[in-house]
Amino acid sequence: MWGILSGKVALITGASSGIGAAAARVFAREGAAVMVTARRERELSDLVDELTGKGFEAAYTVADVTRPEDVDRAVSGTVQRFGRLDVAFNNAGLGAEQAPMHLMDDAVFDAIVDVNLRGVWYCTRREIAEMLAGGGGAIVNTSSVGGLVATPVAAPYVISKHAVVGLTKAAAAEYAKQGIRVNAIAPGTTRSEMIEAWFALQPGIEDLLHAVTPQGRTAEPEEVAEAAAWLVSDRASFVTGVTLPVDGGYTLI
Structure with missing residues (x-):
């Protein structure tokens, strides 16, 4: 099998749905053996069955990224x-819960930061340790357009996703000479369980987001996954420390 990830071994977190599940399909199609992980076992098992049924190498492990042992x-x-x-x-990652900053519950802040920042911190450190032993590698972290610009009434999410950008830059600078590249993607509005639930709760919000997105639409998860696949591939061999918007032009405005 030939593809931009041919012969690679990949670990994908948050793979039970949305961008993560799409990435498993894209990475496998591009030639990688994939280990998928998330908290929901049934979805992971179904995904691995789908991939192995198509002749791809895949396995899963149930894990919570906020737990270092996992x-x-x-x-x-x-x-x-x-x-x-x-x-x-x-x-x-964990989605935004909308409330004014001065009314935001501390438990919401803790939950979002635990997954979106601390989880990426745990994963990146452990992956780097393994890649150092193996002679190098490439990591992509999921930030968000909320990590590049601020949006109202979503402070914990914005804070956590901005922090992922900083973490990515710090790791990229520290390990570049040791053959490890670290980049991030910043998805815009992308179809997922979380986004669909948001659209259902706030009729008209999808049209509003389309109006401020130059391409005027919601991305499919596979479109974001393709960007991640390129960044971890050898075709991006001189790219490190960047946060790539995959947002239909949202951050241009």
């Missing part, structure tokens, strides 16, 4: 199953 098990399990870790897509 992250360690996911990385170790990838190496045990496929022999090494070449690329990682740290995609697990």
